[in-house]
Amino acid sequence: MKEFKLREELKALKDNRRGQARQHSIDVVLMITIMATMSGYQGYRAIGDFASRYKKEIVEYLELEKERVPSYPTVRRVLMNINHKKFGDIFTTWMSHYMKKSNSQWIGVDGKAIKGTKQKEEDKKLAHLVSFFSSDSKEVIIARKTASKSNEIPLVQSMMVEFPLKDFVLTLDALHCQTKTLKTIKDSGNDYVVQVKENQKNS
Numbered sequence: 001m002k003e004f005k006l007r008e009e010l011k012a013l014k015d016n017r018r019g020q021a022r023q024h025s026i027d028v029v030l031m032i033t034i035m036a037t038m039s040g041y042q043g044y045r046a047i048g049d050f051a052s053r054y055k056k057e058i059v060e061y062l063e064l065e066k067e068r069v070p071s072y073p074t075v076r077r078v079l080m081n082i083n084h085k086k087f088g089d090i091f092t093t094w095m096s097h098y099m100k101k102s103n104s105q106w107i108g109v110d111g112k113a114i115k116g117t118k119q120k121e122e123d124k125k126l127a128h129l130v131s132f133f134s135s136d137s138k139e140v141i142i143a144r145k146t147a148s149k150s151n152e153i154p155l156v157q158s159m160m161v162e163f164p165l166k167d168f169v170l171t172l173d174a175l176h177c178q179t180k181t182l183k184t185i186k187d188s189g190n191d192y193v194v195q196v197k198e199n200q201k202n203s
Helices: 007-010 026-038 044-053 056-063 072-081 084-098 148-163 179-187
Strands: 106-113 127-132 139-146 169-172 193-194
Touching: 007 026, 007 084, 026 044, 026 056, 026 072, 044 056, 044 072, 056 084, 139 148, 139 169, 148 179, 179 193
Parallel strands: 106 169, 169 193
Antiparallel strands: 106 127, 127 139
Protein backbone atom coordinates (compact mmCIF):
# COMPACT_ATOMS: atom_id res chain seq x y z
CA MET A 1 0.00 0.00 0.00
CA LYS A 2 1.30 3.46 -0.93
CA GLU A 3 2.57 5.48 2.01
CA PHE A 4 0.15 8.16 3.17
CA LYS A 5 1.92 11.20 4.61
CA LEU A 6 -0.52 12.73 7.07
CA ARG A 7 1.34 15.97 7.69
CA GLU A 8 1.77 16.67 3.97
CA GLU A 9 -1.94 16.14 3.40
CA LEU A 10 -2.80 18.51 6.27
CA LYS A 11 -0.62 21.21 4.73
CA ALA A 12 -2.95 21.24 1.73
CA LEU A 13 -5.93 22.37 3.83
CA LYS A 14 -6.88 26.01 3.44
CA ASP A 15 -5.86 28.16 6.40
CA ASN A 16 -8.48 30.87 6.85
CA ARG A 17 -6.62 32.81 9.54
CA ARG A 18 -5.27 36.25 8.81
CA GLY A 19 -1.63 36.25 7.75
CA GLN A 20 -0.33 38.04 10.84
CA ALA A 21 -2.04 35.48 13.08
CA ARG A 22 -0.20 32.49 11.63
CA GLN A 23 2.66 31.93 14.04
CA HIS A 24 2.07 28.20 13.73
CA SER A 25 1.30 26.52 10.40
CA ILE A 26 -1.98 24.68 9.99
CA ASP A 27 -0.29 21.26 9.74
CA VAL A 28 1.47 21.77 13.09
CA VAL A 29 -1.75 22.75 14.87
CA LEU A 30 -3.70 19.84 13.37
CA MET A 31 -0.95 17.29 14.05
CA ILE A 32 -0.94 18.36 17.71
CA THR A 33 -4.74 18.24 17.77
CA ILE A 34 -4.75 14.68 16.44
CA MET A 35 -2.08 13.53 18.88
CA ALA A 36 -3.84 15.19 21.82
CA THR A 37 -7.27 13.83 20.94
CA MET A 38 -5.96 10.31 20.45
CA SER A 39 -4.31 10.63 23.87
CA GLY A 40 -7.62 11.48 25.52
CA TYR A 41 -7.37 15.28 25.61
CA GLN A 42 -10.78 16.66 24.61
CA GLY A 43 -11.50 20.34 23.92
CA TYR A 44 -9.48 23.42 23.00
CA ARG A 45 -8.01 24.02 26.47
CA ALA A 46 -7.13 20.35 26.88
CA ILE A 47 -5.31 20.32 23.54
CA GLY A 48 -3.43 23.45 24.61
CA ASP A 49 -2.51 21.73 27.89
CA PHE A 50 -1.27 18.69 25.95
CA ALA A 51 0.93 20.90 23.77
CA SER A 52 2.37 22.66 26.83
CA ARG A 53 2.91 19.45 28.81
CA TYR A 54 4.69 17.64 25.97
CA LYS A 55 6.37 20.67 24.43
CA LYS A 56 9.84 19.14 24.31
CA GLU A 57 8.64 15.95 22.61
CA ILE A 58 6.42 17.86 20.16
CA VAL A 59 9.19 20.28 19.19
CA GLU A 60 11.52 17.37 18.51
CA TYR A 61 8.96 15.20 16.69
CA LEU A 62 7.56 17.96 14.46
CA GLU A 63 10.99 19.61 14.08
CA LEU A 64 9.76 23.06 15.13
CA GLU A 65 12.50 25.63 14.53
CA LYS A 66 11.26 28.26 16.99
CA GLU A 67 10.69 25.67 19.74
CA ARG A 68 7.24 27.04 20.48
CA VAL A 69 3.91 25.24 20.53
CA PRO A 70 0.44 26.72 19.85
CA SER A 71 -1.73 27.87 22.74
CA TYR A 72 -5.36 26.86 23.07
CA PRO A 73 -6.68 30.11 21.44
CA THR A 74 -4.60 29.25 18.36
CA VAL A 75 -5.98 25.72 18.34
CA ARG A 76 -9.48 27.14 18.67
CA ARG A 77 -9.04 29.57 15.77
CA VAL A 78 -7.72 26.88 13.47
CA LEU A 79 -10.39 24.31 14.30
CA MET A 80 -13.21 26.82 14.02
CA ASN A 81 -12.17 27.89 10.53
CA ILE A 82 -11.02 24.78 8.68
CA ASN A 83 -13.05 22.65 6.30
CA HIS A 84 -14.09 19.91 8.74
CA LYS A 85 -15.24 17.55 6.00
CA LYS A 86 -11.84 17.64 4.27
CA PHE A 87 -10.01 17.35 7.59
CA GLY A 88 -12.12 14.31 8.51
CA ASP A 89 -11.50 12.71 5.11
CA ILE A 90 -7.73 13.10 5.49
CA PHE A 91 -7.78 11.60 8.97
CA THR A 92 -9.99 8.68 7.88
CA THR A 93 -7.75 7.88 4.91
CA TRP A 94 -4.63 8.01 7.08
CA MET A 95 -6.15 5.78 9.72
CA SER A 96 -7.34 3.24 7.14
CA HIS A 97 -3.70 2.81 6.06
CA TYR A 98 -2.49 1.96 9.55
CA MET A 99 -5.46 0.48 11.36
CA LYS A 100 -4.81 -3.22 11.91
CA LYS A 101 -7.72 -5.62 11.63
CA SER A 102 -8.18 -8.39 14.18
CA ASN A 103 -10.45 -11.38 13.83
CA SER A 104 -12.92 -9.81 16.24
CA GLN A 105 -13.06 -6.33 14.73
CA TRP A 106 -16.48 -4.76 15.25
CA ILE A 107 -17.56 -1.29 14.23
CA GLY A 108 -20.39 0.34 16.17
CA VAL A 109 -22.59 2.73 14.18
CA ASP A 110 -24.53 5.15 16.35
CA GLY A 111 -25.99 8.63 16.40
CA LYS A 112 -25.98 10.95 19.41
CA ALA A 113 -27.28 14.43 20.13
CA ILE A 114 -24.44 16.71 21.22
CA LYS A 115 -25.09 18.50 24.49
CA GLY A 116 -24.70 22.27 24.48
CA THR A 117 -25.02 22.70 20.69
CA LYS A 118 -28.11 24.91 20.63
CA GLN A 119 -27.12 28.21 19.08
CA LYS A 120 -30.15 30.06 20.43
CA GLU A 121 -32.63 29.48 23.24
CA GLU A 122 -35.45 29.10 20.71
CA ASP A 123 -33.63 26.32 18.86
CA LYS A 124 -35.60 23.11 19.32
CA LYS A 125 -32.95 20.58 18.36
CA LEU A 126 -29.38 19.84 19.31
CA ALA A 127 -26.72 19.02 16.72
CA HIS A 128 -26.73 15.31 15.89
CA LEU A 129 -23.52 13.36 15.24
CA VAL A 130 -23.26 9.91 13.65
CA SER A 131 -20.03 8.01 14.25
CA PHE A 132 -18.41 4.71 13.24
CA PHE A 133 -16.52 3.52 16.33
CA SER A 134 -14.01 0.67 16.52
CA SER A 135 -14.71 -1.37 19.64
CA ASP A 136 -11.22 -2.89 19.57
CA SER A 137 -8.98 0.11 18.97
CA LYS A 138 -11.37 2.61 20.66
CA GLU A 139 -11.10 4.94 17.67
CA VAL A 140 -13.74 6.92 15.80
CA ILE A 141 -13.20 6.06 12.14
CA ILE A 142 -15.77 8.42 10.61
CA ALA A 143 -18.03 11.04 12.16
CA ARG A 144 -20.55 13.20 10.36
CA LYS A 145 -23.09 15.79 11.51
CA THR A 146 -26.76 15.61 10.56
CA ALA A 147 -29.61 17.99 11.23
CA SER A 148 -31.74 15.57 13.25
CA LYS A 149 -32.39 11.95 14.17
CA SER A 150 -34.70 11.62 11.16
CA ASN A 151 -31.81 12.30 8.79
CA GLU A 152 -29.60 9.60 10.27
CA ILE A 153 -30.67 6.85 7.84
CA PRO A 154 -29.53 8.52 4.58
CA LEU A 155 -26.42 9.84 6.31
CA VAL A 156 -25.31 6.34 7.35
CA GLN A 157 -25.92 5.14 3.80
CA SER A 158 -23.69 7.88 2.38
CA MET A 159 -21.04 7.24 5.05
CA MET A 160 -20.90 3.59 4.03
CA VAL A 161 -20.02 4.62 0.49
CA GLU A 162 -16.89 6.39 1.77
CA PHE A 163 -16.07 3.79 4.47
CA PRO A 164 -12.43 2.81 3.67
CA LEU A 165 -12.25 -0.63 5.32
CA LYS A 166 -13.40 -4.12 4.35
CA ASP A 167 -14.16 -7.42 6.14
CA PHE A 168 -15.47 -5.73 9.27
CA VAL A 169 -18.75 -6.31 11.11
CA LEU A 170 -20.91 -3.24 11.69
CA THR A 171 -23.48 -3.14 14.47
CA LEU A 172 -26.53 -0.90 14.07
CA ASP A 173 -29.76 -0.31 15.97
CA ALA A 174 -33.25 -1.04 14.66
CA LEU A 175 -33.51 2.35 12.97
CA HIS A 176 -31.12 1.08 10.31
CA CYS A 177 -32.93 -2.14 9.49
CA GLN A 178 -33.38 -0.80 5.96
CA THR A 179 -32.89 -2.75 2.73
CA LYS A 180 -30.81 0.01 1.12
CA THR A 181 -28.59 0.44 4.20
CA LEU A 182 -27.84 -3.26 4.53
CA LYS A 183 -27.18 -3.63 0.80
CA THR A 184 -24.76 -0.70 0.95
CA ILE A 185 -22.88 -2.42 3.79
CA LYS A 186 -22.61 -5.67 1.84
CA ASP A 187 -21.55 -3.84 -1.33
CA SER A 188 -18.76 -2.17 0.66
CA GLY A 189 -17.24 -5.57 1.46
CA ASN A 190 -18.38 -5.66 5.08
CA ASP A 191 -21.04 -7.45 7.11
CA TYR A 192 -23.57 -6.35 9.72
CA VAL A 193 -25.50 -7.19 12.87
CA VAL A 194 -28.72 -5.19 13.21
CA GLN A 195 -31.16 -5.08 16.09
CA VAL A 196 -34.76 -5.83 15.04
CA LYS A 197 -37.83 -4.66 16.93
CA GLU A 198 -41.38 -5.95 17.00
CA ASN A 199 -42.57 -3.33 14.54
CA GLN A 200 -40.41 -4.87 11.80
CA LYS A 201 -42.12 -8.24 11.54
CA ASN A 202 -41.06 -8.91 7.96
CA SER A 203 -37.36 -8.19 8.51
